[in-house]
Amino acid sequence: MIVKPLMPALLVLAMFSVPAMATPFCTDDRGGVSITFGVGGPRSSSEFDQNQLDLMQLRRMGVDATSVERWNGCLRAFVRNPGGGETMEYYDPNTFRQVF
Numbered sequence: 001m002i003v004k005p006l007m008p009a010l011l012v013l014a015m016f017s018v019p020a021m022a023t024p025f026c027t028d029d030r031g032g033v034s035i036t037f038g039v040g041g042p043r044s045s046s047e048f049d050q051n052q053l054d055l056m057q058l059r060r061m062g063v064d065a066t067s068v069e070r071w072n073g074c075l076r077a078f079v080r081n082p083g084g085g086e087t088m089e090y091y092d093p094n095t096f097r098q099v100f
Contacts, residue, residue, distance in 0.1 A: 024090040024099040026074035057096055063089075074099055 047070075054075050055068040065077040066086060075091040090099040 026092050
């Protein structure tokens with residue numbers, strides 16, 4: 001059948017014809033040691049504490065974030081829109097500058 005040999009070529013053509021979504025990447029180069037004791041739930045308390053500190057820092061800088069988490073080396077923040085709803089934004093964890 002003629003269709004089978006064309007499938008790989010069509011797949012490659014489809015991959016390059018669809019624009020790729022840009023994924024931010026940050027380098028969190030702050031070294032350090034983290035020691036956690038106790039029983040944790042889905043997240044460790046040190047991770048929760050770090051997220052809260054990052055949230056407070058972004059708010060101090062005027063970002064109306066509702067939550068923040070470390071993701072792909074960046075801070076992923078959910079930020080309120082003036083007209084309602086939220087937008088996901090990314091920030092560098094060292095400088096707290098927005099990453100586009």
